[in-house]
Structure formats: C-alpha cells, structure tokens
Amino acid sequence: MTYIRGVEGEKMGLNKRYDGYKAYGYLDQNDFKRFKMAKEIDRVKEYLIPLSEEQEARVKKLAKESIFISLHEHPTILPENLENVMEYTRIGRDHCAYEGLSQSYYDVVFDNMLDGTSTITSANGWKWDDIIFDLGMRLCDIAHQDLVIPCRGIKDIYYAHREGKIAWVPSVEGAAPIENELDRIDILYGFGVRMMGITYSESNQLGSGIKEERDGGLTAFGKKAVRRMNQVGMAIDCSHTGYETTLDVIEESQHPIFLTHVGARSLWDSKRLSPDRVIKACASKGGIIAIEAAPHTTLTNKIRNHSIDSFMEHFKYIVDLVGIDHVAFGPDTLYGDHVGIHHLYAKQLSTKNTQGKEDFDEVEYVKGLENPTEASKNILRWLVKNSYSDQDIKKVLGENIIRVLKKIWK
Numbered sequence: 001m002t003y004i005r006g007v008e009g010e011k012m013g014l015n016k017r018y019d020g021y022k023a024y025g026y027l028d029q030n031d032f033k034r035f036k037m038a039k040e041i042d043r044v045k046e047y048l049i050p051l052s053e054e055q056e057a058r059v060k061k062l063a064k065e066s067i068f069i070s071l072h073e074h075p076t077i078l079p080e081n082l083e084n085v086m087e088y089t090r091i092g093r094d095h096c097a098y099e100g101l102s103q104s105y106y107d108v109v110f111d112n113m114l115d116g117t118s119t120i121t122s123a124n125g126w127k128w129d130d131i132i133f134d135l136g137m138r139l140c141d142i143a144h145q146d147l148v149i150p151c152r153g154i155k156d157i158y159y160a161h162r163e164g165k166i167a168w169v170p171s172v173e174g175a176a177p178i179e180n181e182l183d184r185i186d187i188l189y190g191f192g193v194r195m196m197g198i199t200y201s202e203s204n205q206l207g208s209g210i211k212e213e214r215d216g217g218l219t220a221f222g223k224k225a226v227r228r229m230n231q232v233g234m235a236i237d238c239s240h241t242g243y244e245t246t247l248d249v250i251e252e253s254q255h256p257i258f259l260t261h262v263g264a265r266s267l268w269d270s271k272r273l274s275p276d277r278v279i280k281a282c283a284s285k286g287g288i289i290a291i292e293a294a295p296h297t298t299l300t301n302k303i304r305n306h307s308i309d310s311f312m313e314h315f316k317y318i319v320d321l322v323g324i325d326h327v328a329f330g331p332d333t334l335y336g337d338h339v340g341i342h343h344l345y346a347k348q349l350s351t352k353n354t355q356g357k358e359d360f361d362e363v364e365y366v367k368g369l370e371n372p373t374e375a376s377k378n379i380l381r382w383l384v385k386n387s388y389s390d391q392d393i394k395k396v397l398g399e400n401i402i403r404v405l406k407k408i409w410k
C-alpha cells in the first residue's frame with residue numbers, strides 16, 4: 001500500500017495517512033446496492049478565505065501543530081441524487097467520507113451518525129435496533145482501513161494527531177433509543193459511544209426537546225440517566241434539549257456538559273440556538289459551547305444569508321459572553337446536498353418547527369462551510385485573518401474540549 005503523506009515527522013495534523021480506501025471497499029461492486037455518491041471534493045467549488053502569504057504560513061504551521069476537534073459532524077457522503085437517499089438509508093450502510101476527511105485539518109471528529117435519519121427498520125428513526133445496526137456497520141467498515149481509528153479515550157486523540165490519522169468518536173444525538181433502559185447507556189459505551197444528547201428536538205423519557213411549547217424539565221428517569229452517563233464516563237450534549245431541561249442537566253450532572261452545535265439566540269431568534277442564560281450556565285459549570293454551521297442555523301439579524309461570516313459572529317458573541325476557554329466548533333456539516341436533505345427529512349430532523357424566523361435568504365450551500373473539509377480550513381483561516389493568538393486558536397480548535405473530556409471520559 002502506498003500512503004499519500006508528507007515527509008516523516010511532518011504529518012501531525014496535516015498530511016493524513018490515506019491509501020485511497022472507499023467505504024465498504026472490502027466488498028465487491030455487486031455485494032450490496034450501490035448508488036452514485038456525491039463528490040467529496042469540490043461538489044461545489046471550494047471557497048477559501050483569502051489570506052496574505054504570511055497568514056498562509058501561519059495557517060500551515062497551526063494546522064500542523066494544533067489538535068483540531070469537530071465536536072459535532074456527519075462526516076459521511078450522501079448519494080448524488082437525493083431521490084435515492086431514503087433507499088440508501090434503509091440499507092444501513094452510511095458511507096464515511098475517507099477521502100474528504102484526509103484533506104481536512106481535523107484530528108478528531110464526533111460523528112453523530114445515529115440520529116433521526118437512521119431509518120433502517122422504521123420510517124421515523126430513533127430505534128435501538130437501528131443505531132446498533134448503524135454503529136456495527138460503520139465499525140466494520142472502519143476496521144478495513146487505516147486513516148480513521150475508533151476513539152476510546154484521550155490517548156487516541158494524541159495518537160491520531162501524532163500519526164496523521166483521524167480519531168472517530170461515535171455519538172448519539174438524542175437518547176430516545178435507550179427507551180427506559182439505563183443499562184443501554186453502558187452498552188453504548190461498551191460499543192464505543194462517548195457522547196449522547198439528552199433529547200433530540202422532540203421530548204423523550206429523559207426530558208423535553210426544543211420543539212415542545214412547554215418544557216417539563218429533566219424527568220426522574222432523566223436524572224438517573226445523567227447519573228449513569230457520569231458514572232460510565234459518557235459526555236452529555238444538550239444542543240437539541242429544551243432550555244429548562246438543559247439547566248436541570250447542568251445542575252444535576254457531576255461533570256461539565258457540552259452544547260456541541262448551537263449559536264446565540266441573542267443574534268438570531270431560533271429555538272435551535274441558545275439563550276444567554278443557558279450559555280452562561282453551561283460555561284459556569286465548566287462546559288463547552290461549540291458553534292453550529294448546518295444550513296440556515298447560525299444566521300444573524302444583520303447577516304441573513306448563511307455563510308462563514310454569520311457563523312463567526314456567533315463565535316465572537318459567545319467568546320465575549322463567557323470567555324475563550326469555553327468555546328469550540330461543532331460545524332455539523334456533511335458531504336453532499338445538505339440543504340436538499342433538510343427538505344427531504346424535514347419531519348425527522350424537526351427543521352420546520354425549530355429553525356425560527358422565516359425571513360432569511362435560503363442558500364444552496366453555506367459558503368466557506370460547505371463540508372467538513374472546507375469548514376475545518378476556513379475556521380482556522382478566519383481565526384488567523386482576524387489575528388487571534390496561537391494560544392487562543394489552539395484552545396478553541398481542541399484544547400478546551402480535551403480539558404473537559406479529561407474530566408469525563410474514563
């Protein structure tokens with residue numbers, strides 16, 4: 001096997017070890033129904049924030065030296081023709097975008113594959129059987145290549161960064177699949193899941209989601225689930241959780257929690273974004289707020305067509321509110337037509353009831369944040385262009401998250 005990589009000793013964070021493997025490459029062409037997939041590179045023309053020569057050199061150096069973590073991502077490829085997506089999803093073989101990831105700056109990716117689009121046995125998603133199927137299938141594919149490694153703990157993060165690999169952290173976006181079974185938290189941890197959302201936008205046995213008009217707070221079972229997640233060492237996410245329920249979780253949890261993909265509701269009135277009081281409560285307990293970039297989420301009253309500019313307005317606002325030590329990135333992007341998929345899965349993904357104000361310009365894609373590769377590059381480029389110090393850049397790219405994970409993961 002020939003590895004495409006740079007000079008020995010130069011591969012940290014850059015020059016990933018990638019040998020050209022494509023998802024399920026261990027099977028023959030006709031072993032399962034394959035669809036023509038979207039392009040991982042240049043589906044739409046890549047946009048890079050323009051920089052001076054000096055800034056380019058700084059980006060290269062920082063990309064190499066920093067541990068860059070995406071706290072919330074979907075690093076998979078969609079079929080090119082969205083009419084095939086429902087059938088593709090029912091087959092249960094999500095295609096990891098190895099080539100795209102190999103060209104990103106990420107060392108660690110939290111993959112929230114197990115969400116409402118996991119519709120193998122049901123039309124509506126969030127079933128235990130489906131997430132286990134999905135998880136096992138992805139782990140099998142990952143076992144057949146060298147670029148992506150399952151991340152079981154902090155040492156795997158350092159290993160991936162050092163060796164030009166990507167540490168893959170399977171995450172479950174909402175806890176509905178555990179139903180009323182606390183032991184399923186242990187089972188998910190056993191299978192490698194290291195982060196779980198308390199709820200998705202709909203309520204479940206644990207608490208209320210942002211979609212609801214009334215927020216009942218964390219339930220008695222939810223309190224037990226938080227305790228169990230603390231005990232096994234699973235990180236907690238409240239990005240889709242109702243605000244009152246989130247405040248209860250922050251209070252109840254022995255460890256800091258994460259808002260892995262949100263923005264500031266003060267800048268754009270959407271339920272998918274967090275009010276100041278929730279952001280402050282999360283940070284005051286030591287938690288992390290990571291910025292979301294899925295289409296039409298992090299808009300602002302001033303910038304109504306979604307791009308890296310409006311996304312970074314949310315970053316700046318939250319840094320001002322709670323300090324740089326509590327902020328990170330969870331762009332929540334994918335390879336393929338993300339806007340199209342939102343239309344297709346409007347029900348499972350609750351985009352309609354939670355996206356908030358209607359008066360924005362719908363974009364075909366988010367300029368500068370079109371997929372994980374482009375997002376990783378432009379986040380760093382923007383920080384360099386805006387003269388953040390090396391120390392602050394390293395904090396928001398990864399060090400803040402690692403500091404908190406060290407308290408949580410066993």
Ligand SMILES: [Zn+2]
Pocket residue numbers: 173239240261332
């Ligand atoms: Zn989400």
